[in-house]
Amino acid sequence: MATPVMDKAETPDAGSAASPYITVTFRVRRFNPEVSAEATWEDFQLEIDPKERVLDGLHKIKWDVDGTLTFRRSCAHGICGSDAMRINGKNRLACKTLIKDINPEKPITIEPIKGLTVLKDLVVDMEPFFQAYRDVMPFLITKDTNEPTRERLQSAEDRERFDDTTKCILCAACTSSCPVFWNDGQYFGPAAIVNAHRFIFDSRDEAGEQRLEILNDKDGVWRCRTTFNCTDACPRGIEVTKAIQEVKRALITRRF
Amino acid sequence: MKIHKYDTVIVGAGGAGMRAAIESTKRSRTAVLTKLYPTRSHTGAAQGGMAAALANVEEDNWEWHTFDTVKGGDYLVDQDAAEILAKEAIDSVLDLEKMGLPFNRTPDGTIDQRRFGGHSRNHGEAPVRRSCYAADRTGHMILQTLYQNCVKEGVEFFNEFYVLDQLITEEDGIKKSAGVVAYELATGEIHVFQAKAVIYASGGCGKFFKVTSNAHTLTGDGQAAVYRRGLPLEDMEFFQFHPTGIWRMGILLTEGARGEGGILRNKDGERFMEKYAPVMKDLASRDVVSRSIYTEIREGRGCGPEGDHVYLDLTHLPPEQLDAKLPDITEFARTYLGIEPYTDPIPIQPTAHYAMGGIPTNVEGEVLADNTTVVPGLYAAGEVACVSVHGANRLGTNSLLDINVFGRRAGIAAAEYSQKADFVELPENPASLVEEQIERLRTSTGTERVATLRRELQETMDANVMVFRTEQTIKTAVEKITELRERFKNVAIQDKGKRFNTDLLEAIELGNLLDLAEVMAVSALARKESRGGHYREDYPNRDDVNFMRHTMAYREVGDDGTETVRLDYKPVVQTRYQPMERKY
Numbered sequence: 073m074a075t076p077v078m079d080k081a082e083t084p085d086a087g088s089a090a091s092p093y094i095t096v097t098f099r100v101r102r103f104n105p106e107v108s109a110e111a112t113w114e115d116f117q118l119e120i121d122p123k124e125r126v127l128d129g130l131h132k133i134k135w136d137v138d139g140t141l142t143f144r145r146s147c148a149h150g151i152c153g154s155d156a157m158r159i160n161g162k163n164r165l166a167c168k169t170l171i172k173d174i175n176p177e178k179p180i181t182i183e184p185i186k187g188l189t190v191l192k193d194l195v196v197d198m199e200p201f202f203q204a205y206r207d208v209m210p211f212l213i214t215k216d217t218n219e220p221t222r223e224r225l226q227s228a229e230d231r232e233r234f235d236d237t238t239k240c241i242l243c244a245a246c247t248s249s250c251p252v253f254w255n256d257g258q259y260f261g262p263a264a265i266v267n268a269h270r271f272i273f274d275s276r277d278e279a280g281e282q283r284l285e286i287l288n289d290k291d292g293v294w295r296c297r298t299t300f301n302c303t304d305a306c307p308r309g310i311e312v313t314k315a316i317q318e319v320k321r322a323l324i325t326r327r328f
Numbered sequence: 329m330k331i332h333k334y335d336t337v338i339v340g341a342g343g344a345g346m347r348a349a350i351e352s353t354k355r356s357r358t359a360v361l362t363k364l365y366p367t368r369s370h371t372g373a374a375q376g377g378m379a380a381a382l383a384n385v386e387e388d389n390w391e392w393h394t395f396d397t398v399k400g401g402d403y404l405v406d407q408d409a410a411e412i413l414a415k416e417a418i419d420s421v422l423d424l425e426k427m428g429l430p431f432n433r434t435p436d437g438t439i440d441q442r443r444f445g446g447h448s449r450n451h452g453e454a455p456v457r458r459s460c461y462a463a464d465r466t467g468h469m470i471l472q473t474l475y476q477n478c479v480k481e482g483v484e485f486f487n488e489f490y491v492l493d494q495l496i497t498e499e500d501g502i503k504k505s506a507g508v509v510a511y512e513l514a515t516g517e518i519h520v521f522q523a524k525a526v527i528y529a530s531g532g533c534g535k536f537f538k539v540t541s542n543a544h545t546l547t548g549d550g551q552a553a554v555y556r557r558g559l560p561l562e563d564m565e566f567f568q569f570h571p572t573g574i575w576r577m578g579i580l581l582t583e584g585a586r587g588e589g590g591i592l593r594n595k596d597g598e599r600f601m602e603k604y605a606p607v608m609k610d611l612a613s614r615d616v617v618s619r620s621i622y623t624e625i626r627e628g629r630g631c632g633p634e635g636d637h638v639y640l641d642l643t644h645l646p647p648e649q650l651d652a653k654l655p656d657i658t659e660f661a662r663t664y665l666g667i668e669p670y671t672d673p674i675p676i677q678p679t680a681h682y683a684m685g686g687i688p689t690n691v692e693g694e695v696l697a698d699n700t701t702v703v704p705g706l707y708a709a710g711e712v713a714c715v716s717v718h719g720a721n722r723l724g725t726n727s728l729l730d731i732n733v734f735g736r737r738a739g740i741a742a743a744e745y746s747q748k749a750d751f752v753e754l755p756e757n758p759a760s761l762v763e764e765q766i767e768r769l770r771t772s773t774g775t776e777r778v779a780t781l782r783r784e785l786q787e788t789m790d791a792n793v794m795v796f797r798t799e800q801t802i803k804t805a806v807e808k809i810t811e812l813r814e815r816f817k818n819v820a821i822q823d824k825g826k827r828f829n830t831d832l833l834e835a836i837e838l839g840n841l842l843d844l845a846e847v848m849a850v851s852a853l854a855r856k857e858s859r860g861g862h863y864r865e866d867y868p869n870r871d872d873v874n875f876m877r878h879t880m881a882y883r884e885v886g887d888d889g890t891e892t893v894r895l896d897y898k899p900v901v902q903t904r905y906q907p908m909e910r911k912y
């Protein structure tokens with residue numbers, strides 16, 4: 073157990089009258105195969121402003137207490153998809169989760185997302201996730217060999233049709249919250265289906281049939297059991313389950 | 329150590345790197361080395377839009393766009409480059425649309441456009457709708473679309489590879505690029521990439537400021553790598569402070585919010601921009617708005633108990649418009665501030681945003697070794713580079729444009745070069761510098777900590793070389809940076825392992841930030857005038873007689889090993905437009 077002394081100069085509200093700081097415990101899942109084959113829990117006590125992010129807490133640990141704590145992050149505001157992790161048993165982005173929103177009274181547990189191989193602490197192997205993404209042909213396919221000179225036209229309604237699924241930041245929070253994916257890593261997983269949806273329902277795209285065939289596979293959309301974990305997990309507020317349902321319906325009706 | 333051989337190596341997989349990769353992979357055997365997974369790059373954070381005079385919603389043309397770019401940059405822009413930027417903007421937006429980018433549409437199905445700061449009709453008459461956008465996640469859509477097309481083209485990525493050194497070999501008295509040295513995060517292994525052409529597309533360096541819109545990973549690695557090898561950095565004193573960062577956090581709220589009608593207000597509710605920029609008001613160029621905000625704060629009209637911010641007011645806009653056009657930034661306000669933008673104004677302050685300066689290149693993306701000589705085989709594009717299309721102050725929406733126009737140009741030029749050139753011989757022990765650096769950090773028993781030094785650096789930069797500068801504040805910064813560079817020699821890390829050692833990399837990144845901070849401060853000290861993003865209270869006017877020129881900073885190492893920054897200057901390319909006083 074480490075009890076760090078925090079450098080308050082770093083923190084925004086330092087200096088204002090009432091101290092906003094509270095003490096919280098971060099209970100972090102540690103794993104470093106260079107040191108031990110076993111994963112363990114480690115507790116860190118932090119003085120933190122509850123308006124700060126879980127990511128700020130992890131940085132406090134890494135920067136001031138234990139530099140070996142390892143996690144991915146970049147943008148720090150929910151845009152790059154680097155820091156999906158299991159926080160109190162739920163998949164979230166550490167940079168989009170404020171301490172005050174997750175009951176700081178009790179220890180806050182932080183683990184790597186599930187279903188992907190853990191490489192060190194909170195870092196997992198993302199390759200299988202990106203492979204599933206690449207498998208759905210996530211790019212616009214058009215048959216015309218003569219490129220138009222101006223933009224292709226698209227009505228605002230047609231553009232709206234797939235707006236929701238264009239928001240995906242490939243953070244894997246959905247896929248790694250899916251019980252089907254935990255049991256069988258071969259399942260494409262919600263994120264890949266979301267990204268297929270983004271093209272299937274784009275009026276400019278002409279390979280919808282092909283993508284549907286890929287998702288008709290035994291590891292495709294039919295594996296989804298509509299548990300809604302993915303929708304709950306998505307930090308971009310994408311209605312993931314709805315997108316999967318729309319793809320299923322398109323497979324039956326062949327209309328999209 | 330592993331050695332790889334590629335025709336073309338691209339450092340970075342943000343917008344510039346991937347736009348280059350799409351061109352270069354078609355023409356030459358290409359590897360893209362990137363410290364982040366491509367879709368994690370900070371291009372994805374860009375919100376507002378990408379400028380192009382498509383004239384889809386009102387009259388517009390590339391000449392007006394060129395003029396705005398030159399004027400916005402306070403005439404330090406190289407006008408030949410700005411003209412290329414504005415002309416090729418149109419095809420570059422259309423190319424993205426054809427690649428699949430889901431732009432917002434007009435009622436007749438063409439790409440919709442909106443207003444943005446500094447973009448005007450007919451040389452400043454009134455704001456013009458020139459920014460092409462996809463809600464307030466234009467950068468996200470550009471990054472995704474380019475990545476999708478890289479997947480389609482089969483671009484070869486080396487993800488989580490950190491480039492730490494640039495290899496240069498002298499042949500017949502000419503410095504040539506021989507390749508790069510990279511560190512593989514997953515294993516700690518060192519890789520040498522021999523390449524006929526190298527393109528730097530490694531992004532900005534905003535992390536030397538504390539309040540910044542930049543990602544933790546924007547640490548100027550590319551700029552630092554070439555600078556350490558004796559190549560110059562151009563115009564590093566010019567850094568853009570975006571007017572509307574979330575108070576104290578720095579997270580950006582796009583200028584598109586003001587483009588949609590948002591208004592800046594002081595504590596009296598006054599729309600203060602009317603005083604400072606009667607025509608363009610809240611949409612004057614960024615340096616002007618940021619200074620106006622700080623003037624309000626300094627004169628006691630700031631908001632909050634400490635009077636240290638102002639408000640961005642969106643409450644008069646219909647909620648449907650906010651939902652449709654600004655969904656992400658309104659959510660930032662809710663998530664990080666607990667504020668409902670439908671009903672409450674958002675506290676904001678200027679945030680360190682964009683490096684106008686960088687690695688000097690010509691319009692083909694070739695890197696310069698001095699004012700005129702190119703380094704054969706070395707290219708740069710995007711925020712890491714300085715072409716210079718942004719001069720002393722970049723206009724909003726011109727960077728997403730820059731990365732596409734000059735990313736594409738660099739990709740083509742580098743691949744064509746590598747198709748006709750031979751490999752340059754690698755220097756002896758090519759990885760030695762990196763190996764020594766890593767070994768020193770891993771085995772150091774020093775007492776300094778990375779986080780402490782970084783914090784002190786960021787604090788001194790925010791306090792002394794931000795929106796307002798004086799000789800005194802800049803000198804304070806220089807002294808502090810010198811002290812920190814000295815203390816950095818005594819830095820130690822805790823993680824001594826090989827696997828995913830981000831502790832080690834943060835130390836290396838801090839070293840890069842310290843080098844660049846010094847270049848910035850020394851360049852700023854010598855520029856005794858005010859121009860664009862560089863505002864000297866002790867020299868409040870622009871001085872075209874003495875300072876209408878680009879700064880070129882070189883690293884000099886004395887016989888005793890002491891390092892200094894040597895400054896030189898390069899003329900500005902002026903074609904159509906004579907410098908005028910800048911009014912908005």
Ligand SMILES: Cc1cc2nc3c(=O)[nH]c(=O)nc-3n(C[C@H](O)[C@H](O)[C@H](O)COP(=O)(O)OP(=O)(O)OC[C@H]3O[C@@H](n4cnc5c(N)ncnc54)[C@H](O)[C@@H]3O)c2cc1C
Binds near residue numbers: 364532580
């Ligand atoms: C919040 C925000 C909003 C913005 N909004 C707009 C806007 O609306 N319009 C506009 O025109 N501009 C905007 N900008 C500016 C613009 O987004 C950036 O300038 C631009 O995207 C930079 O692109 P880039 O490709 O040069 O760099 P980045 O996208 O930052 O990519 C850098 C790449 O380099 C890699 N890299 C870095 N170091 C190394 C290394 N050592 N080794 C290997 N790889 C490395 C990274 O992995 C990454 O892939 C905004 C910027 C910010 C921060």
Ligand code: SF4
Binds near residue numbers: 310
């Ligand atoms: S759908 Fe949502 S949760 Fe899934 S990868 Fe995309 S952004 Fe993440």
Ligand code: FES
Binds near residue numbers: 145149151155167
């Ligand atoms: S750090 Fe980018 S999404 Fe959290």
